[in-house]
Amino acid sequence: MSTDPQPHPYRRCFVSGNDPATTARLVEMVRALGIEAASTDQIRVGQTITQEVVRLITDADFIAVVITDRAQAFVAYELGLAQGLGKPAFVVFVGGQALDLASAYMVSIADDREIESVADDLERFVRHAKRPGTPPSRGEPAPAQPLDWARDRLKALRAENGPDRYRDFEVLCAEIFRAADAEVALVGDDRTVGADLVVWLNDIAFELGGPTLVECKFYGGGVGSVIKNSEATVRSIEAVMDRSDAKLALLVYDHDRLKAPPSLHETPRVLSLAIEDVIQAVEHGNLDKMILKRRERALFAGRPQ
Structure with missing residues (x-):
């Protein structure tokens, strides 16, 4: 995948994960697309974690999540908050586990050494997933075209x-x-x-x-x-x-x-x-x-x- 920024409607992403090293690699993959990536390691001094998480997710255009077999409570909270706010979600499951998540693009990999293998999926997701608050088109259909x-x-x-x-x-x-x-x-x-x-x-x-x-x-x-x-x-x-x-x-x-x-x-x-x-x-x-x-x-x- 090219590291040159691709044209897309996104500027900010909140990255969540329960393994610091793997999450950091996902952050770099997001930034390689020319998108600002924020995570909980950027919590401002003097602010509560909950307040900052809400702010960062609210300011983000979408959320990218990597879930391993470690404790998942706070990751589930951040993902649930993002989806409650209508943010598109890109979710990577490490180890083959999977959840039934609505309105989330999910990818499974065998272990965290394969995290870079989802780069093309991430790029494609960014190009196609719609901005927060943009509903699927349900209005007038596009003009007819003969086939x-x-x-x-x-x-x-x-x-x-x-x-x-x-x-x-x-x-x-x-x-x-x-x-x-x-x-x-x-x-x-x-x-x-x-x-x-x-x-x-x-x-x-x-x-x-x-x-x-x-x-x-x-x-x-x-x-x-x-x-x-x-x-x-x-x-x-x-x-x-x-x-x-x-x-x-x-x-x-x-x-x-x-x-x-x-x-x-x-x-x-x-x-x-x-x-x-x-x-x-x-x-x-x-x-x-x-x-x-x-x-x-x-x-x-x-x-x-």
Whole structure:
């Protein structure tokens, strides 16, 4: 990661942690991005710790936290205070432990010697997480943009039978997400990620605290085979979610049947979206809103009655 300051809306960060050495390294990573970093070691003489913590967190644009297996009470207090004030949170868990934190981007590392490995995640978080008090956009959608080029390429893919069709479908999906102003990383041969794409969509990153994993599938065979294979894909993605920091994944699919793609199995963590629905949502500027609405519906459907 470059140490040159990157353009972003943040100026101040409060850094918290229960291991002084690891916390100091996180402070340096924040400062390398051109952001002022404050922590409890900067408490002013004559002030109570609680008063100063409240002041520093209130003045900060976001909080960065590193949590080890040491005592965590004051770290939990500082993180809770920051989230209560609506501050975006970047949280690193050392040792693989994890908590279910709302509106926080969480990264797990094996031990504190790997703290520098989260530098790219921190930089990406800073570029995408919204400023305190900035709600997800719920107003008028962005102006419509035609994606006829995407439909033309999808039509050509449906007629293609070569070995490159599946890879070409992944590339097409990536370009469609980029048309929605998302940052997209093609995973390629790195199967440790467990998905084809890693996608940052602004409103979803704000609400869920991180990127969305995307698995792209072009199914062949009859409708029954499509449904059966898609259920197996969702189960596989669920297993990936169990061992990753991601909070949401998408199965973006198409198949070569003449009829419209069927509604496929999904869970609150893995949504199944027909590529045609994604194209239409991007055209109307409401992809984030559509995904969050589908997630709310899946959450409601999964509640015990």
